Amino acid sequence: MMKAVLDHIGIAVNDLPASLAFFRDALGLHLEASEEIASQKVRAHFLSTGHSSLEMLEATAADSPIAKYLAKRGPGIHHIALRVDDIHAALAHLTVRGVRLIDERPRPGAEGALVAFIHPSAAHGVLVELKQPAAAVPLFRTVGRHTLRDLELITLSDGFIHLDGGAMFGTVPKTLWEKRLPPDDANRIPLGMRPLIVRGEKTLLIDAGCGDKMDAKSAAIYGLDRSYHLDHALAEAGLAAEDIDIVLASHLHFDHVGGFTSRAKDGSLVPRFPKARYVAHRGEWHDATHPHERNRASYLQENFVPLQHAGVLTLVDEGAEIMPGVRFRWSGGHTPHHQVVMIESGGETAVFTADMYPTTVHIPDPWIMGYDLHPMDTLAFKRAFAREAVDREYLLFFEHEPSMAAGYLRDLDGKRVVERVL
Numbered sequence: 001m002m003k004a005v006l007d008h009i010g011i012a013v014n015d016l017p018a019s020l021a022f023f024r025d026a027l028g029l030h031l032e033a034s035e036e037i038a039s040q041k042v043r044a045h046f047l048s049t050g051h052s053s054l055e056m057l058e059a060t061a062a063d064s065p066i067a068k069y070l071a072k073r074g075p076g077i078h079h080i081a082l083r084v085d086d087i088h089a090a091l092a093h094l095t096v097r098g099v100r101l102i103d104e105r106p107r108p109g110a111e112g113a114l115v116a117f118i119h120p121s122a123a124h125g126v127l128v129e130l131k132q133p134a135a136a137v138p139l140f141r142t143v144g145r146h147t148l149r150d151l152e153l154i155t156l157s158d159g160f161i162h163l164d165g166g167a168m169f170g171t172v173p174k175t176l177w178e179k180r181l182p183p184d185d186a187n188r189i190p191l192g193m194r195p196l197i198v199r200g201e202k203t204l205l206i207d208a209g210c211g212d213k214m215d216a217k218s219a220a221i222y223g224l225d226r227s228y229h230l231d232h233a234l235a236e237a238g239l240a241a242e243d244i245d246i247v248l249a250s251h252l253h254f255d256h257v258g259g260f261t262s263r264a265k266d267g268s269l270v271p272r273f274p275k276a277r278y279v280a281h282r283g284e285w286h287d288a289t290h291p292h293e294r295n296r297a298s299y300l301q302e303n304f305v306p307l308q309h310a311g312v313l314t315l316v317d318e319g320a321e322i323m324p325g326v327r328f329r330w331s332g333g334h335t336p337h338h339q340v341v342m343i344e345s346g347g348e349t350a351v352f353t354a355d356m357y358p359t360t361v362h363i364p365d366p367w368i369m370g371y372d373l374h375p376m377d378t379l380a381f382k383r384a385f386a387r388e389a390v391d392r393e394y395l396l397f398f399e400h401e402p403s404m405a406a407g408y409l410r411d412l413d414g415k416r417v418v419e420r421v422l
């Protein structure tokens with residue numbers, strides 16, 4: 001059974017400025033995007049109408065199919081487009097039913113989509129386009145290594161969770177973020193969980209993903225995907241849990257420290273890294289163990305209280321050096337004591353940005369998560385930090401970025417972009 005939803009209505013126009021004067025200016029529709037589709041000799045302009053859009057089609061050459069249509073029928077509705085999840089399956093489904101197709105195979109359309117047309121004779125006089133939107137974000141699932149002078153950095157993965165896109169982008173309208181991180185049917189976007197290993201004098205692990213203690217109900221809510229998780233990543237990096245000397249928490253939210261503890265065979269909760277000392281910020285620890293209504297769902301006691309009982313916990317303050325070259329730096333904002341981790345060796349610097357820059361899409365200063373308790377602190381920190389990161393060429397690690405792990409922040413004609421490294 002194919003499920004199709006209205007994507008857009010295509011309208012052939014022979015006077016674009018006049019058409020925009022009506023559809024955009026008189027009706028007040030927002031012109032979202034324009035794109036040239038060279039293969040069709042057509043320029044398409046999309047006006048948003050909520051979940052669908054109007055596509056103004058202009059011919060760019062005399063032999064364009066749109067030019068021929070205009071010559072024969074004049075301006076007006078040219079086609080309707082239905083969005084499907086799997087265009088190959090949809091075409092197979094229609095072929096079996098004897099539906100006459102113009103395109104038996106999908107071809108590239110605007111905005112990276114795949115499209116195919118059904119013949120109007122099969123669709124009661126209507127030209128119907130099927131469209132499969134550009135593929136979802138390509139997920140980066142694996143391990144990456146980088147040498148920072150005397151330190152080795154290894155980015156790991158504990159899989160992916162799916163969080164509400166609106167919550168992830170706070171006051172930023174969906175029409176802006178959905179193009180960068182397309183949401184699923186439940187409005188959730190995919191987010192990585194990427195702990196980082198720093199190997200120097202000791203082997204240090206920063207954060208540990210959400211771990212394996214999440215119940216089925218929560219796993220469904222968060223769309224948990226741990227088909228490849230921290231154990232796989234450690235094995236791929238040639239490490240075992242016993243090799244970790246220090247485990248450091250950027251903050252104590254469940255998607256960062258769920259992997260700090262695990263359930264033993266007798267049901268008790270034990271440190272997941274048997275030889276490690278666990279280090280957390282003193283203020284963050286206080287807040288996590290004294291939650292209020294607004295942060296309670298993020299601070300799950302089972303993830304960190306057992307560390308104190310096991311006697312493996314060390315609490316430190318701002319600026320504390322965790323091991324040579326690695327220190328906490330206060331960012332606040334997300335939580336009052338949220339820390340980024342500065343990693344320095346021989347004049348080179350990497351920064352584990354945790355929930356300050358959860359993804360590369362959060363690079364613009366005001367693109368701040370709705371989860372942040374003190375967004376104005378986040379803003380102040382980001383403003384200053386971004387300049388510093390560009391000037392000093394910090395290698396930034398993005399813990400929740402779905403499609404990459406680390407890169408340099410560059411200033412490109414006044415626009416900040418990330419140059420991918422891992």
Ligand SMILES: [Zn+2]
Nearest residue numbers: 251253334355
């Ligand atoms: Zn957090």
Ligand SMILES: [Zn+2]
Nearest residue numbers: 253255256355
């Ligand atoms: Zn987080």
